[in-house]
Amino acid sequence: MPSFKTPTSQQIETVLQRIRSPEFGAYFLSQLKNPKWIAPLQDSGLFSSPPPAIHSEGGYVRYSNWPASRYLARMAQQAPTEVADILATIETDNPYVVGNVVDAALAMRPDVAGSLVPVIARAARDGTLWIAFKDASDLCVRLAEGGEVNPAMELADALFAPAFEAGQERPKGRDAYWYKDGLKKVAPILSETSAREFLPKLCDWLKAAIDAKRNVDPGTGSDYSDIWRPAIEEHEQNHDYDFAGGVVGYVREAFERAIQSKQVLLDEGLQILGQYPYLVFKRLRLHLTGEFAEQNVDLARETMLDRRLFEEYGCKHEHARLLAKRFPMLDLTQRGQWLGWVKCGPMGKLAEAIASDDAEKAEGRRRYWRFERLHWVHDYLTGEHRAFYQEMLAKCGEPDMADLNFRSGPARWGSESPMALAELSEMTFEEAVERVCSWKPEQSRSVGPDVEGLASIFEQYVGTNPEAFSAKGQVLTDRPALFVRKFITQMREAVKAGREISLSGVLDLCDWVLSRPVDERTTPELERDVLVDKDWQWTRGQVASLIENICTARTDDVPRYPLNGLRERLWGMLGILCRDRPGSVQDSAQDDPRMHDYLNSAINTPRGKAVEAALEYARWMANHVKELEGKNEIIPGGFGAMPEVREMLEWQIAEENRTVDVMAVIGSRIGLIYWIDKKWLAENVHRLFPLDEMKETPFVREAWAAWTAFLVWERTHIEFYRMLKSQFAYAVEQTAGIESGEDRREEPMRRFGEHLMLLHGRGQLGLDDDGGLIRRFIENASPNLRRHTISFVGQSLDESEKVPSEVIQRFMVLWEEYWAGLGKRDAEEKPDAWLFGWWFSCGKFPDQWALDQLEQFVNVTPTPEPDHSIVERLAKIAHVDIRKSVRILDRMIRGDQEGWRIHSCLDQAKAILRQAMKTQGEAQERAVALIDYIGRRGYTEFGQLLHE
Numbered sequence: 001m002p003s004f005k006t007p008t009s010q011q012i013e014t015v016l017q018r019i020r021s022p023e024f025g026a027y028f029l030s031q032l033k034n035p036k037w038i039a040p041l042q043d044s045g046l047f048s049s050p051p052p053a054i055h056s057e058g059g060y061v062r063y064s065n066w067p068a069s070r071y072l073a074r075m076a077q078q079a080p081t082e083v084a085d086i087l088a089t090i091e092t093d094n095p096y097v098v099g100n101v102v103d104a105a106l107a108m109r110p111d112v113a114g115s116l117v118p119v120i121a122r123a124a125r126d127g128t129l130w131i132a133f134k135d136a137s138d139l140c141v142r143l144a145e146g147g148e149v150n151p152a153m154e155l156a157d158a159l160f161a162p163a164f165e166a167g168q169e170r171p172k173g174r175d176a177y178w179y180k181d182g183l184k185k186v187a188p189i190l191s192e193t194s195a196r197e198f199l200p201k202l203c204d205w206l207k208a209a210i211d212a213k214r215n216v217d218p219g220t221g222s223d224y225s226d227i228w229r230p231a232i233e234e235h236e237q238n239h240d241y242d243f244a245g246g247v248v249g250y251v252r253e254a255f256e257r258a259i260q261s262k263q264v265l266l267d268e269g270l271q272i273l274g275q276y277p278y279l280v281f282k283r284l285r286l287h288l289t290g291e292f293a294e295q296n297v298d299l300a301r302e303t304m305l306d307r308r309l310f311e312e313y314g315c316k317h318e319h320a321r322l323l324a325k326r327f328p329m330l331d332l333t334q335r336g337q338w339l340g341w342v343k344c345g346p347m348g349k350l351a352e353a354i355a356s357d358d359a360e361k362a363e364g365r366r367r368y369w370r371f372e373r374l375h376w377v378h379d380y381l382t383g384e385h386r387a388f389y390q391e392m393l394a395k396c397g398e399p400d401m402a403d404l405n406f407r408s409g410p411a412r413w414g415s416e417s418p419m420a421l422a423e424l425s426e427m428t429f430e431e432a433v434e435r436v437c438s439w440k441p442e443q444s445r446s447v448g449p450d451v452e453g454l455a456s457i458f459e460q461y462v463g464t465n466p467e468a469f470s471a472k473g474q475v476l477t478d479r480p481a482l483f484v485r486k487f488i489t490q491m492r493e494a495v496k497a498g499r500e501i502s503l504s505g506v507l508d509l510c511d512w513v514l515s516r517p518v519d520e521r522t523t524p525e526l527e528r529d530v531l532v533d534k535d536w537q538w539t540r541g542q543v544a545s546l547i548e549n550i551c552t553a554r555t556d557d558v559p560r561y562p563l564n565g566l567r568e569r570l571w572g573m574l575g576i577l578c579r580d581r582p583g584s585v586q587d588s589a590q591d592d593p594r595m596h597d598y599l600n601s602a603i604n605t606p607r608g609k610a611v612e613a614a615l616e617y618a619r620w621m622a623n624h625v626k627e628l629e630g631k632n633e634i635i636p637g638g639f640g641a642m643p644e645v646r647e648m649l650e651w652q653i654a655e656e657n658r659t660v661d662v663m664a665v666i667g668s669r670i671g672l673i674y675w676i677d678k679k680w681l682a683e684n685v686h687r688l689f690p691l692d693e694m695k696e697t698p699f700v701r702e703a704w705a706a707w708t709a710f711l712v713w714e715r716t717h718i719e720f721y722r723m724l725k726s727q728f729a730y731a732v733e734q735t736a737g738i739e740s741g742e743d744r745r746e747e748p749m750r751r752f753g754e755h756l757m758l759l760h761g762r763g764q765l766g767l768d769d770d771g772g773l774i775r776r777f778i779e780n781a782s783p784n785l786r787r788h789t790i791s792f793v794g795q796s797l798d799e800s801e802k803v804p805s806e807v808i809q810r811f812m813v814l815w816e817e818y819w820a821g822l823g824k825r826d827a828e829e830k831p832d833a834w835l836f837g838w839w840f841s842c843g844k845f846p847d848q849w850a851l852d853q854l855e856q857f858v859n860v861t862p863t864p865e866p867d868h869s870i871v872e873r874l875a876k877i878a879h880v881d882i883r884k885s886v887r888i889l890d891r892m893i894r895g896d897q898e899g900w901r902i903h904s905c906l907d908q909a910k911a912i913l914r915q916a917m918k919t920q921g922e923a924q925e926r927a928v929a930l931i932d933y934i935g936r937r938g939y940t941e942f943g944q945l946l947h948e
Contacts, residue, residue: 004034004078012040019046029067035079038072042086047072050092062557069100076104080112088115091801098123099132105139110146113139117151121158133159137182144189153197156186161205162243164212170243171209183250191254195263199254199272203281206251209244210278218277225280226314226405232280232287233321237404248280252287259292266295279314286318293326300326305334311347313405320376320403327377339385342373367392372402417457418449424461429472432461437479451482451523459486466494470501473509480522484513485539492546495553503550503561507569510543514576537580541609544577548613551620559623567621571644574617577610578648582659593704594734597712597748598664602705608661611652615669618645622676638677646680649673653687660705663688667706668713670720682723689727707731708748716758725770728756732773736780753777753789754796760814761793761807767814778818787826787833790818794838803844812849815839819853824860831861841869847877851884858888862895871905871912878912883923886916890930906939913945 007015019025041047047068054062069087076083087101102120105113120136123129129136136159143152160183162171171179190198210216216223229245230237232252239245255273258264264272269288273281286303293300303309304326309319323338330338345351345366355362371392374385381389418439424432436458441450462469470491476484491506519535533539547570553560582605602608621642622635639646652662666673666688673681681688689710693703707727714720721728731752738749756774759765767774778786793811797803815823815836827835836857840850854874857864864870871892878885889912893902902909916927927945934942 004036006036007034007040016040016044019044026067029071032071033074035075035082038075038079038082038086041068042082047086047090050090050094050097053093063094063096065096066094066100069097073100073103073107076107080108084108084112084115088119090119092123093126093128093801095123095128095131098128099135102129102132102135102139106135106142110143110148114143114148114151117143117155121155124155124158129159133178133182137178137185140182140186141189144186144193149190149194149197152190153194153201156190156198157201160186161201162208162212164208167214169209169212169214171212180246183247187250187254188257191258192261192263195254195258195261196268199258199264199269200275202251202254203272203276206244206247206280207276207278209247210280213244216278221277221279221282223278223280225278225283226317229280230404231317232283248284252284255284255288256291259288259295266292267299283315283318286315286322290318290322290325293322293329297329300329301334304330305337307341310338310341316405317403323376324379327380335380342370342385345370368396368399371396372399375399375402416449417453419454419457421457421460421464424457425464429469430475432458433475433479433483437483455482455486458483459490462487462490463493466490466499466501470494470503471505473502473505474512476509477512481520481533481536481539482523484509485533485542488513488539488542488546492542492549495546495549498553498555498560503566506546507573510546510573513539513543514573518581537606540577540580541606543573544610544613547574548616551613551616559620561620563621563624570617574610574614575644575648578607578614578652580606580610582607582661592738593701594708594738595747595749596701596704597708598660598701598705599668599709599713602661602664602709605661607659608665611648611662611665614645614648615665615672618642618676619672621645633675635676639680640677642676646677650684653684655687655690658702660701663702663705664709667709670710670714671717674717674719678719685723689724691726691730711748711751711755716755718759718762718764721755721759721765729770729773732777732780735777735782735785738782738785749781749785750788753781753785754792757789757793758796761796761810763806763810767817774814775817778822783826783829786822787830787835790815790823790826791834791836791838794836794840794842795834797844798838798842800844808844808846811839812845815853819856827857827861831863832865834865835861837864837866837870840864841866841873843873843876847880851877851881851888855884855888855891858891858895862891864892867892868905871908875908875911878915882912882916882919883921883926885912886923886926886930889913890926893930893934902934902937902939909934910942910945913942914948917945917948 015028019028050066050069051064054064069090072083072087083104087104090097090101092098098120101116101123105116105120108116120129120139124133124136136155140152140155140159143149143155160179164171187198187202191202210223210225211218213223213228225245225248228239228242229248232248234249238249255269259266259269266288270285273285273288286309289296289300289303300322304323309315312319327335346369371389374381374389375398378389418441419435424435427435436454439451439454469487473487473491476487488506488510491501494501513536516536518537518540521534522536523533550561550566550570551559603612625637625641626633626635628634635641639649649666651657652659652666670681670688686692689707690703710720731749735749735752756765756777760767760774765774778789781789793814797811823835826833836853839845840854854864854870871889874885874888889909893909896902913927913931916923931942931945
């Protein structure tokens with residue numbers, strides 16, 4: 001290590017005076033290489049205030065680098081302990097600062113770096129680690145390799161435990177590529193260093209991914225994994241696009257590695273998997289039984305001879321592989337038993353279905369079924385079974401579906417390409433286009449190569465070199481829409497990935513597309529053309545998406561593409577697309593437009609997709625002309641600087657042109673419109689949110705589409721409330737006639753309640769303001785809606801770092817009024833609602849007040865949720881009022897009729913009771929009685945508290 005000089009007091013004083021200048025501070029810290037400056041800079045408070053996120057009115061969030069944290073990251077190798085002590089106290093929502101913390105941890109010894117894991121893990125859960133996700137994964141590996149298993153496990157859980165939004169099968173806040181890349185590195189080392197702790201955690205992550213899927217049933221174990229993960233092992237039929245399917249692969253590899261390294265035995269691994277309900281876990285057990293059969297030969301034999309598994313449809317692949325690999329483990333009698341099942345033919349529903357066919361067809365299906373099963377063990381067949389197998393093999397060839405329930409081609413299930421990617425890659429672009437566009441399928445065939453599979457291979461081919469192919473877009477002129485669409489799709493993805501393509505060549509082709517009649521058919525009518533483009537509409541949709549990607553592309557936080565030469569070109573196309581035919585937008589089953597967010601379906605309609613692209617075009621324009629006025633960004637001239645957008649919006653919101661899809665898209669972008677031209681927005685509020693129509697025809701979707709999308713997708717803003725006071729007041733009236741669902745937070749009326757609570761907390765809407773709007777909402781709302789709105793307050797505070805005291809005071813008054821009115825009834829009707837739980841556990845309210853309210857609450861509802869968080873907080877503040885704390889704990893434990901809640905908070909309960917035992921009077925007496933009660937429930941270790 002080089003020798004560094006300790007700075008003198010004079011040097012320190014000089015620097016501290018000059019460092020007040022941001023420019024000097026940034027330069028000084030960027031050049032500083034001496035770790036002995038850490039202490040004096042720390043004493044000056046330099047490291048205590050990282051720059052926060054900056055939220056602009058246009059909905060943007062900006063972050064800035066922090067020279068101080070970059071300096072600390074550079075010093076981490078020379079002074080690891082000092083740096084770790086400072087960074088471990090950092091509280092920040094700035095991803096750049098978090099990235100510096102990760103860089104510092106990677107430069108330290110693992111035992112020191114472990115102290116930074118809580119900071120990094122918090123950032124991962126808060127969604128501020130995205131810049132450094134890869135490096136954080138590397139840190140997790142380094143910690144595990146360095147023997148710091150507990151910090152490694154804590155970090156792994158923060159990085160890879162998936163959280164899902166309702167209706168989504170991909171986890172929120174996770175980049176799929178880096179997630180998979182990180183888990184690929186982390187899973188092997190943790191499965192070899194701490195398998196007994198890591199393997200259940202990995203299974204929990206997989207279960208969460210399956211829970212997020214549609215049409216799964218933990219009760220029966222049904223998960224359709226034989227479709228989304230056809231094979232447990234690596235297999236050509238597995239698909240990268242399914243998140244849960246990908247996690248299955250990591251689970252399998254981790255269990256295999258743990259068993260191979262003797263971290264766990266086969267039986268232990270099977271026991272862990274057996275605790276989870278879904279079919280895929282049973283398939284994993286079958287796979288491991290086959291791979292490690294030598295560890296438990298009896299189990300392998302028993303599994304092969306399990307008649308239920310033999311007939312179970314979902315386990316077909318793994319059961320087939322087990323038999324193919326381990327059939328010799330069966331003795332002759334056991335082999336005869338299994339072959340006898342095969343000879344008898346299928347059982348159950350399949351047998352009934354076959355029996356309904358005519359005799360000849362039924363016999364053919366039975367023979368083929370027997371042939372497929374014998375194919376599993378064909379290497380070991382003798383006698384009549386071998387003769388039958390050879391006869392069928394000569395007649396039918398090897399069965400494609402012997403061990404699978406589904407087989408997919410490159411495009412979709414059942415699609416197959418007549419050409420391989422390698423074949424096209426040897427051709428010039430012109431030759432490849434001619435080849436794929438001239439291919440014709442055989443009309444008489446119901447299986448085999450089809451145009452959909454060919455189009456998928458062509459899309460992959462274009463993706464191999466979009467830079468070169470983009471200049472040749474004109475080659476696709478007068479070609480079928482299907483192949484034109486695939487080409488434009490790849491160009492859209494290339495723009496999104498930041499690749500340098502020839503926009504001119506691609507846009508020439510787009511212009512030609514928009515010149516074609518929308519209903520023109522460019523492919524022949526076929527029996528199997530479910531996904532074949534029947535007209536140009538899907539291709540036009542890809543043109544809109546391409547333009548959107550061009551407008552949103554950025555380099556170093558500025559638009560990548562200039563206005564000159566593109567503005568007129570892009571709007572020439574958008575102007576056409578924005579008047580495309582409106583699409584059909586479906587309601588939810590309840591068929592109440594006040595309760596339905598139309599945006600998710602609206603952005604997939606032709607006009608909805610085009611208007612979405614047009615609004616991103618407006619943002620692109622604004623980012624080119626914006627100016628800074630004080631701390632605010634302004635757009636000189638507003639829509640006057642982009643009259644084409646203003647004209648488009650005014651045409652769309654005119655009563656005769658208004659459609660559900662477009663109104664939903666516009667309603668979700670009110671923040672963008674406000675940023676560009678707040679005056680235009682104020683003048684057109686009555687057309688965007690037509691209150692008169694909402695009153696006169698309350699169930700007309702067009703009148704509600706913009707409003708519900710605004711509620712769900714826009715941030716709460718006082719200016720929006722001021723513009724929309726009449727709409728807010730009318731929505732409060734409507735809550736009386738709406739029964740909110742149980743668990744759909746994105747429901748518009750639930751989001752409406754959240755808007756009101758945020759406005760109230762900020763002091764922008766008092767309880768008595770505007771005719772007591774908030775009081776009227778609480779009185780009118782259905783119980784479910786009211787409970788959600790009140791519990792949202794506590795949840796939002798739990799997610800906040802620091803909350804001003806005046807905000808807390810407002811909510812204290814709100815709670816007291818609510819509890820004195822409808823609160824007790826709401827709690828009694830639904831005891832498991834997380835009504836006051838978040839309020840108490842968030843830790844933002846005065847301790848004594850929180851204890852007072854919690855005691856009142858548990859007297860009505862003795863099992864408040866989330867119980868673990870409540871008791872955890874109660875243990876921290878029990879000293880404030882130990883008598884009340886013991887009364888609350890007593891009420892919660894005795895109210896736990898199921899008997900399982902106490903298990904999740906044993907340590908916290910002990911801590912509270914230990915404090916009570918050190919006092920005199922009521923607290924100690926109640927503690928003794930409660931310890932006795934808990935001991936009688938089976939938790940005898942609490943008796944130790946009586947002797948301490």
